Amino acid sequence: MFRLLMYLIPLALTIYAFIDCLNTPEDEAKHLPKIAWVFIILLFWIVGPVAWLAAGKLRTPPANGRTPSEWHRNHRMEYxxxxxxxxxxxxxxxxxxxxxxxxxxxxxxxxxxxxxxxxxxxxxxxxxx
Incomplete structure (x- = not known):
């Protein structure tokens, strides 16, 4: 059972960080371009996802209590x-x-x-x- 958890937890962490990185707008990725973060997450199995979650994304609360997706939906291109x-x-x-x-x-x-x-x-x- 413990051996299974040793593989499932890093895999779940990698999947979560990968999806979070893909859903993050390019201007909110810190320190590196978003594509570089994707490669880091996928190539460095445990260290990559932890680095993304710790330092890869702006994690400030949105203004006026809106969610980030609402902000981007309201500020996208008009056409x-x-x-x-x-x-x-x-x-x-x-x-x-x-x-x-x-x-x-x-x-x-x-x-x-x-x-x-x-x-x-x-x-x-x-x-x-």
Missing amino acids: VAPDDNPEFLNSLKAEHKKDEALLKDWEADLRRREEELKRREQGEDPKAG
Whole structure:
């Protein structure tokens, strides 16, 4: 029974620290980037999770009694999908106008070249007209 606990407790501690690290926002990870903490937790079985729990995360109570997830939910980006973002939609309109102008130029160039070919086929001098 004791042997089983010797493996289950560190495993549970590692799983808890790993999930806690993944759920922690990047700006709340202290001393190292979050990805480094993930590797430390997974590579150093007992020391890694203890280090994460002791020094890896800001552990201050949130302002106004809110939970950290509430704070992040209320302060996330205003637009979730690109089609809800007016700046993105305006940039698509600008690209569309630019593409339309380019297409018109290409069509005019194509018409000019086709007329030159017709003149050559009819025996006219293309530089004369």
